[in-house]
Amino acid sequence: MHQLEKMFRPASVAVIGASNDPDKLGGRTLLHLRELGYRGRIYPINVTAKQVQGLPAWPSVRDLPEVPDSALMLLPAPLVEPALEECAAKGILHVQVLSSGFAEEGAEGAAMQDRVAALARRHGMRITGPNALGSISPPDGFFGTFSSLLATAQPGPGVIGVATQSGAYGSHIYAAAHLRGIGISRAIATGNEADIDVAAAIDYLAEDAGTRVICASLEGCKDGAALRRALLKAAAARKPVIIMKVGTTEVGAAAAATHTGSLAGEDRIFSAVFRECGAYRAQSIEEMIDIAYLCAIAPLPPNDAVGVLTVSGGIGVLMADACIEAGLSVPPMPDAAMARIREIQPVAGGRNPIDTTAQLNGRMHVFEAISQEMLRGAELGCFLFYLAHLGRNVPRFPPLEQTLAALRQAAPDRLVVAVMTSVEEIRTRLEALGVPVFEDPTRAVKAVTGAARLRALQAAATAPKDVAAAAPRHVAAGNEAAAKALLAEIGVKVLPEHVCAEAGQAVLAADAVGYPVVMKILSDDIPHKTEIGGVLLNLPDADAVRQGFTTLMQRAGAARPDAKLDGVLVAPMVRGGVETIIGVQRDPIFGPMVMFGLGGVSVELFRDVAFASAPLTPERAAALVESVQGARLLAGWRGAPALDKAALVQALCAVAAFAAAQPGIESIEINPFLVQAQGGVALDALVAMRAP
């Protein structure tokens, strides 16, 4: 049994701070337990009253005739600590602290909250809150919450589990689900998260037999590893997780040390972690509920190919366009299938979408015949039926219901969706068949897209491997030569380069590496050389190198008179290939995260950059590369030869593995890493160490 089972589904519950007044939180919570179908034992706790709301009451949990599975705490903040001590003394293992007045109200409250957290840890007690909204389990009739939503809308039983940090966010989800006729298995709002957080709730829901789909919403995360574990557990259980995150936190100050620091927006790192762990990040509550509704009723589509059968050409095209824009495919039916379809309905338009035309009076059976031909004709993962307002026509609908039922039966693993305006009677019957119903064509496509993504995400979900810390390796901050020495050590190719302290030495170096050469100023104090004119390209001969040395020293001296200059780097000039950026940044929540993008303006102008957790496998590194739009340049753009992606993948893996094994590394940036027709080479690099 999961450790939180008795908190989500208690057989007995104490209400600490129970009141007769339903306008008070302790009164309303008790009312919800009494009146909304809870079959467990309820113990009102009230210092003075012998009875509350007609139930026998006790002055303290110490006096109870049994140890209740859970307690709901509604006392004023200053009374919470002593009451929790009493719970601990009684042996109560789960307490939901619904009282407010803690960290959300300032430093004093935060200190009190820390004491509450310590108290819970000390006694091995699991708590939600403080400032939580409580939890519900509609299949058990358990509504352990003061939410005023319940006065007007009581979520029904279902298979969707909801875990949110914010109570109002949670309530909105319950309300929106209720209004769509969608049932809930368990729901919890964790509040200030002194102990139990959304990740812990997801972990429970991933095991809970009553939950098939999980909706979650975060405002932040304190334990990245726990969140990863919980999401992966849900993915392994093939429970779709649809997740939202609002707000962004401060990017760590150390991040400013490298170019990419400012790009490593925390929010996109959350997106990367969600994706890697098999969860779908929704952009709106409506999208979340649409996808959850679909997943609760129907299977995830086994592939990305969609068949569209429609009574309106225009709306068929609208849906096909939306599918293709979302990355799904709408493959044309093969000739043989089309021949049979045209036999059934000679005026049928298109090869997919297929337009039966609206004039179907009395010929509704063509839908069944055409849909079965589409099923036989191509490997379609999903069927979208656009049926206009036929869903409001109860007498005419039976042949369409038969069509959908026959398709579900013939291909139970495919997703079948009806798009139409409809009445509840018809909608309910279709939902029972496993056919979700949407009114808006574009929203239907969006939900199908989410389901298709979830199938792919779950299949690919994987945790970054744990890596043992290696012996610490120190690298001088901002020093290009030191950074490149490190790269060479870990197997990333760098150019034969020489650090030269005077002009004559530079000429010897240039002779050695071969002309033309590149020269760069070298100083820990000048991380951005280009900005001071500290890079000279394409120097053809010894004279140019001698002159270049002087030029670089003068420019550096003029721009940064106080900089300590370590000399000049001389390297061969390289041509061809595509410039990329490889970075690693240690995220305070999720640890080392790899960043990849194209060089030039792609990253900064178009934000065409992607993140992944370190370390990488070659497969994950390849997927990271493919996930940026600019990756098409590597495949051979406009007749150019294809470039060596394997070398890029190897470099990404090497850098990621090193960062994962070196907790002392704050960031690494290779900019540019030149991907060549054969191989790849780091042309510039910076490493930043963590502040000790």
Next chain:
Amino acid sequence: MHQLEKMFRPASVAVIGASNDPDKLGGRTLLHLRELGYRGRIYPINVTAKQVQGLPAWPSVRDLPEVPDSALMLLPAPLVEPALEECAAKGILHVQVLSSGFAEEGAEGAAMQDRVAALARRHGMRITGPNALGSISPPDGFFGTFSSLLATAQPGPGVIGVATQSGAYGSHIYAAAHLRGIGISRAIATGNEADIDVAAAIDYLAEDAGTRVICASLEGCKDGAALRRALLKAAAARKPVIIMKVGTTEVGAAAAATHTGSLAGEDRIFSAVFRECGAYRAQSIEEMIDIAYLCAIAPLPPNDAVGVLTVSGGIGVLMADACIEAGLSVPPMPDAAMARIREIQPVAGGRNPIDTTAQLNGRMHVFEAISQEMLRGAELGCFLFYLAHLGRNVPRFPPLEQTLAALRQAAPDRLVVAVMTSVEEIRTRLEALGVPVFEDPTRAVKAVTGAARLRALQAAATAPKDVAAAAPRHVAAGNEAAAKALLAEIGVKVLPEHVCAEAGQAVLAADAVGYPVVMKILSDDIPHKTEIGGVLLNLPDADAVRQGFTTLMQRAGAARPDAKLDGVLVAPMVRGGVETIIGVQRDPIFGPMVMFGLGGVSVELFRDVAFASAPLTPERAAALVESVQGARLLAGWRGAPALDKAALVQALCAVAAFAAAQPGIESIEINPFLVQAQGGVALDALVAMRAP
């Protein structure tokens, strides 16, 4: 009176092909006229019956006692032509041809449709269809359509006009509006558009006093000028137009002659025209209806600044994020306003969004006080109230209603939106106050964004100026020198270049323009020089030029043995600046369209390209430039100096004006046009003439 007034709102209507059987289209249409509140005179036309559905019937329109304002034609296709002749003979000026079996069913039907169109033109008769769905005017109780939607959902009267080509698309919009409780003024589905098209319908709705908002949907367009005029008329009348277009048509074959041809996707040209003419292009029917609903009730926000007042921190952040992502601003309240707000509600969180916190039992009046402080504190164009599920709580809602009413009264020009789950009673009362209500926070922000865009689009709406055709100017296709001569002539700077037929001449030319130089092969048969190695850069001296001439001739000869070579271009090498692409492409529907994008990979990899109708004004050219993401490079990227946007604007205007005055020009492409710190220069150019 608008020419179509009597078609949309007839005082008398003939139903040609009226039937007693409501399962037949002619029976159902008559039933809708009889039973849904039409107060005009109805004349069933039936060859044999004396009475139809209890009304006196006539064998032909010729026999009618008056000339009806309009006729609805429901006969089989082969009977339509003679019946139309009878209508013409009677003097009926408007006929809606709802019969199918025309162009949508093949060549024979298309020929019949052409004859119908010619017949109408001949008699000065205006017709919809064939294959139309009819029209409705709910305020008049007029439902001149066979749509089976009306059996289950009858659109109520309102101020939203709907014009669609597709009947099913139209029905879906009516149904979705009906289910949202949104009323309609007039609606029409124009079908095959032998005469009246969506543009004509928009033109009517722009004048119609009963219509305040217009929803339109196109599948194509035959008369671009008429569409522009209709949209501009609506914008001038300050009626928001929300428009959709599905499907794409073939790109003209001539387009393939230049690089940008394949990018000039017809669909993005539609987007540009809609935008220029003040219309908002929606991506889904739901978005269209959301925006129309908002515009029907409330004013467009006078600026892009949004104030968010919320009972939930999480949802406040969700909405603020969505606003900012959509390009709206969420400005923080100034200190003085915040001081007063904290006096009212000490625990209020944030400066905007402002979180009142959920614990407001009995203190609902804080909403009014805080919202009034926000109104005084900053120039906000829109107020978004997130009120959770309070909209379902009828007894508790009055102080909130008072808050919203007071704000509307104090600032009638601002948009005030409530976001909450709600019951109809509360929703209706708020809508009467001019406060739209949305359930989903993200959808609310999307609708507000649409309204804000519409305000800006309407204010900027403008037609491209008419330009008289100039004396035709022929340019040799694919010839760079000829293209550049043309550019020089119209005031676009080009480099001093020389066409050289042999190597010695090339050296003289290089001496004249100054080293280093660029050399390019010149041939009408080789439009893409780079692909055959036909461009040599940075040649430092006479030897290199002499050798270069030979190289280019050899490469051209090897790659295209049959190409006619016109020699080699010698030009000075230019450094610095940012490469852009300036193009003009003659669109078959909308005439010459200007294309602008950055050079390099921006256009092809990131599709960062924008279109505008030619000719341009300097203001419109500047807006075109700013509308591509890459324009930030021109403003001085990463410390580089700002570039000469005025020179770019001047070149865009010159090219656009020339193309507009030269109907013989199919396309012009300057790629690259180099924008420099001072001035700008066309480095390469191609002109294509229209096929004669």
